[in-house]
Amino acid sequence: MATVTLRGIQKSFKDAEILRGIDLDIAEGEFVSLVGPSGCGKSTLLRIIAGLEGATAGEVLLDGVSVSGMRAADRNLSMVFQSYALYPHLTVAENIAVPLRMRRLNRWQRLPLVGGFMGGAAARSIAADVQRAAEMLEIGPLLDRRPGEMSGGQRQRVALARALVRDPAAFLLDEPLSNLDAKLRAHTRTEITELHRKLGATFIYVTHDQVEAMTMSDRIAVMMGGEILQCDTPAQIYADPCDLRVAEFVGSPRINVIPAEADKDGRISIPGCPLPLRHTGRATLRLALRPEALFLTESSAKLRGKVAHVENMGHEFVVQIAVPELPDCLVLRTSAQAVVGDAVGIGFDPGRALIFDAMGGRCRNVTAQVFA
Amino acid sequence: MTQILKHLVLLIGGFVVLAPFAVMLSYSLKSPSEIETGTGGLFGAQAPMLDTMCMARSQPDRAAMDAARAASPGQTDDAIMAQLEQGREAACTTRPAVFNYTKAFTEAPLLRYLLNGLIVTVSIFVIQVIVALPAAYALTKLRFWGRDAAFALVLFCLLIPVNAVALPLYLGLAKLGLTNSYAALVIPWTISAFGIFLMRQFFQSVPDDLVDAARMDGMGEFAIVWRVMLPTAIPALIAFAIFSITAHWNDYFWPRIVITGDRDLFTPPLGLREFQAGADGSLYGPMMATATIIVIPLIAAFLLAQRRFIEGIALSGMK
Numbered sequence: 139m140a141t142v143t144l145r146g147i148q149k150s151f152k153d154a155e156i157l158r159g160i161d162l163d164i165a166e167g168e169f170v171s172l173v174g175p176s177g178c179g180k181s182t183l184l185r186i187i188a189g190l191e192g193a194t195a196g197e198v199l200l201d202g203v204s205v206s207g208m209r210a211a212d213r214n215l216s217m218v219f220q221s222y223a224l225y226p227h228l229t230v231a232e233n234i235a236v237p238l239r240m241r242r243l244n245r246w247q248r249l250p251l252v253g254g255f256m257g258g259a260a261a262r263s264i265a266a267d268v269q270r271a272a273e274m275l276e277i278g279p280l281l282d283r284r285p286g287e288m289s290g291g292q293r294q295r296v297a298l299a300r301a302l303v304r305d306p307a308a309f310l311l312d313e314p315l316s317n318l319d320a321k322l323r324a325h326t327r328t329e330i331t332e333l334h335r336k337l338g339a340t341f342i343y344v345t346h347d348q349v350e351a352m353t354m355s356d357r358i359a360v361m362m363g364g365e366i367l368q369c370d371t372p373a374q375i376y377a378d379p380c381d382l383r384v385a386e387f388v389g390s391p392r393i394n395v396i397p398a399e400a401d402k403d404g405r406i407s408i409p410g411c412p413l414p415l416r417h418t419g420r421a422t423l424r425l426a427l428r429p430e431a432l433f434l435t436e437s438s439a440k441l442r443g444k445v446a447h448v449e450n451m452g453h454e455f456v457v458q459i460a461v462p463e464l465p466d467c468l469v470l471r472t473s474a475q476a477v478v479g480d481a482v483g484i485g486f487d488p489g490r491a492l493i494f495d496a497m498g499g500r501c502r503n504v505t506a507q508v509f510a
Numbered sequence: 511m512t513q514i515l516k517h518l519v520l521l522i523g524g525f526v527v528l529a530p531f532a533v534m535l536s537y538s539l540k541s542p543s544e545i546e547t548g549t550g551g552l553f554g555a556q557a558p559m560l561d562t563m564c565m566a567r568s569q570p571d572r573a574a575m576d577a578a579r580a581a582s583p584g585q586t587d588d589a590i591m592a593q594l595e596q597g598r599e600a601a602c603t604t605r606p607a608v609f610n611y612t613k614a615f616t617e618a619p620l621l622r623y624l625l626n627g628l629i630v631t632v633s634i635f636v637i638q639v640i641v642a643l644p645a646a647y648a649l650t651k652l653r654f655w656g657r658d659a660a661f662a663l664v665l666f667c668l669l670i671p672v673n674a675v676a677l678p679l680y681l682g683l684a685k686l687g688l689t690n691s692y693a694a695l696v697i698p699w700t701i702s703a704f705g706i707f708l709m710r711q712f713f714q715s716v717p718d719d720l721v722d723a724a725r726m727d728g729m730g731e732f733a734i735v736w737r738v739m740l741p742t743a744i745p746a747l748i749a750f751a752i753f754s755i756t757a758h759w760n761d762y763f764w765p766r767i768v769i770t771g772d773r774d775l776f777t778p779p780l781g782l783r784e785f786q787a788g789a790d791g792s793l794y795g796p797m798m799a800t801a802t803i804i805v806i807p808l809i810a811a812f813l814l815a816q817r818r819f820i821e822g823i824a825l826s827g828m829k
Contacts (some may be wrong), residue, residue: 219723
């Protein structure tokens, strides 16, 4: 277990800048997700932490000690890959034993055939640790199989077992669930979280799936265009995003964005409806509202439109409403059945609206204002 | 209809390829007279034949005559002579197949040649793998300046025919005093551009994640080559082994150049020359028997490798 600290990490391939100065402090035992759309540099960042790739500038510190220039093998980090990357010619038990064999046995003991006679105590301790890891992930019966004879979920567990069989300073997970089907993914999510709780180790988890990030992490670092836009707890990221891109990326269904204007007195209005909100002066703004902040109403409707599409989720309905004044449909969650084609009114509490400026930055200087 | 046509073409191709083998096998079973007259069908009549060389060698001398006279006193010299002649003929009469195959082993030290062939081909293959695997690994999985240029050079080397560099190679080895040695047979072939090329193409299908996982597990680059890349590359290695071993087992050109005197260093194809036309005409039967014996290990090795080859493919479960 260790703290992981990133200081001004930059990476460029030829002319393309992949990472533009990443700073991040990860506490001991913390579960941090790096989340963002593909191509945002999150995997590159993880590989730099792992030591598989060198940074153009900046440094990685483990427990406060810089590991720049240190080989991946010497950093004592474990990694789980998206493709699991199990050795196809080794059985499950041998796969799990590899990191221990490379560390606990010397060159001669690792030799095929001859090595078997020289391992002795070290070999026994390895076998015991492999057994322990296998039990933790409930893959005991699979130990003699080869990766080719197992399902994706089973390989996933073997990859996890191989990562946790030694006590690494931190676990790095690179989209470990993306090759699993939806049901198994949800299940494995819980298991990884439990594993984290049990081990109390530092986890750095890369994913493009915001649901995974939200459900598993202590903190989420939302990355886009080679930068960390925001790094906060899942609740904070969801409720109080500091950038429109973060607000749009996190949450499903997607957050509703409504164009808004502030006049010279700073009064904010959306098309067809003034709001009791005040900005400091004239500005082009954007109002973002989570689907659960909107509700269907007849009496206090701020916007009116036609139901364009209804998705029955069982416990609720996700309704898309086309509002003539707005470029995109609004999405809201409701427990009441809605019928496609119905004209409906939409209301919301202006206090729950997140206001962003034209550049996508959060406007914190908006105050509620009661109409005189 | 097209199916029949395809099979017909394949059958003709198969016939063209197999016909020389059939002739070889057939000649290795026939007596010299059958070979010369073209009779005896595929397997020869296997009628007992008289080994003329055996007869020539066992011409009774004075000592034998004296011994025979002493053994059976009172008989005329002609009778004793006829008796001896009879015994000699009986001893020198064999079946053609037996004659050919025993000749193959007695006329020349064929076992020695086979052993030489084994030593040379195995040494070449092992060293080729030791060179080609790390080279191919570096050319696929490592990033360094000039990598593409290095690979282009490898491809270029594929275009150079052996015969073009034979003379400089020979001169170099001669200057080093290495002609007439195993080293001369092995060294020129240890770096195989084809091997590097083949392994590189195969390594490109090995996911980078596997290499990275090995690095995370604490392996150095050489450990990755031998512990991860080698086992995953077994099918490709077997394909390469088939090419390499057949080429060098059958090679006549190069051993003929560098092995000039010492018969103990002859490889099997050089051994075949022993049966070339001498004063008493070519010994086609024993020659073909030798050829058959030389070819058998290759065919056996190929059949074994073919089995492993398929197993190897079935084993690879990367994704």
